[in-house]
Amino acid sequence: MSSIDSYASIAGEEVIQHLRQLAEPLKGLKVVHVNSTRVGGGVAEILDRLVPLKRELGIDAHWEIVVGQDSFYECTKNFHNSLQGKLAPVSDSLLRIFEKTNEQNAEKLRPILEDADLVFIHDPQPLPLLRWCPNRKGKWVWRCHIDLSRPYRPVWKYLRKFVVDYDASIFSLADFAQPLPHNQYLIPPSIDPLSDKNIDLSRSFIQDVLDKYGIDDSRPIMLQVSRFDRFKDPVGVIRAYRLAKGFCPELQLVLAGGTATDDPEGAMVLGEVKAEKDNDEDINVLLLPPEAHKEINALQRAADIILQKSIKEGFGLTVTEGMWKQKPVIGGDTGGIRLQVIDHHTGFRVNTPEGAALRIRHLLGRPELAHEMGIKAKEFVRQNFLITRHLREYLSLMLALLMGDDERVELEM
């Protein structure tokens, strides 16, 4: 694991010093993060890096997960879909399993949760834990990573009754905030430039990965990395590829996705993607294991264009990863992608497969423009979306939560 000082060469000495100073009053504080998976998906990746860094700064940080049976994940996947606007009613029997599973997890987690000074509950899966910790001494914060801008109301109404008991919420964008009786903090997520997903790789390693999957690096490559999830619109990506292929017959598409233990729909969507692919040998559909971070890194570095054609997106860390590798990104005009893909500067935002195809053609025909956008994209990430900024905002938030709700929090040495 990288030490916090290793980030100085990327983010600057002053940034690291800033973190140490902010963390000084928080030393010894007991902080617990809870989500529903240790592998797969952006939340697990962030916690995997953020928690050790907090510990290195002297904070007694822990990461716990809730676990359940398949029906629990079926229920929470429905929550996820509903909160992002899909009409997905959840049956009463699934809601009972959701609550019962949280009650069972609370039996195990109660001592550490009730003893914590700060508890961060990530996404809806562990939301009811708070109700099962009546003797909690610390502040509890709900961290929502989902695009909650236009939720399916009946499901939000059900979940909201758990959220209102929290001391604060965190959203990635103001657009996701909802009427709630507590402060709603805004913190965009981040990537770790020193993780296997993002470190520099040798040319030979990249070539080995391309050879392994039969990808020809002498021809243009476009890549979308994401779970096989309908909100990521992988089928729309294939349609965009087919439209663009008319102008660029050499084009190859790579759809690389992993699985997450809390995502029961992945296999179904993967089947739809394979059906849409048909016998096209220039489409590579790769189901990668959760630990394949370096391979994903290699694919992103080898790609000419990164796509993230989501129709809903909480943030889109794969966009950030692509931008960090100096690639222009064609992203869906939604959610957190809007914060990262600055139209005509760091990439293009699109609404349809046709729009994506237009921009693919545009960039493939102008490699100098793609290069210029890639440089801007990397710098934009360096300034705004690295884990050092994320950690600073968490530390500031923790101080603000502990010191009160005043507009100004003054810390004395």
Added chain:
Amino acid sequence: MSQGNNTVEPFSVRDCALVAIATGKRAENLRELRDHLMNIHQGSIYYHFWGSLLRPKFDDPQFNNDFAVWSHYSLHDEVLAERLAIIDPKDYDDLEALRRELIDVIEQRLDEIHSPEWVGPGKQFHFIRSQIVVFDTGWRIDNPEHLPNLVMRMSAGSIFYHVIDARRRFPKGLDDFSAWLGGFGDEYAPACKALASVDPYYVTLIELRRKIGSVLRSCFRQEF
């Protein structure tokens, strides 16, 4: 030149971070923007003029406040965007005066257009406010001659605190450097005057640091 003055406290370098908070108020057209501006928390007006200096954003040299950015990118009202962009917050005695100016400009535009444009999903203006967390870096100087080098070593957060945030703490838009140098009497009056001429609004914090460092070095006749 002074080697320190026992009656003046050492200059203490502070740093800060902003924590953004959604107010939950949003506008979908110009009339709604005006209505919210009538009574939105002062901190939100402050955030939308100054907060962008310390938060993720893509440099857009055309516009320096979020109201102008929204008029341009979401309402596509270039006339309004230009009028809002030229508002310089440091020209106003306080945030209430700035609020009144904003409302005046918007009401004038409302008089000129037949019906305000509605923006689609994801394009609304979201009112945000912030909490500022201030901490002591432990850096101290008691000799004003050391100030130029100190400034050049400061983080963006420190520059924000000592120049931008200072304007809320002192009357008449004084910055912390000028306030401290003023404590030494007339000796540093030229440096204070030169600092007053630095415009903090149309530059990034890093550019602002360079400008202030450069001005102080010139005043103290130090080499770059």
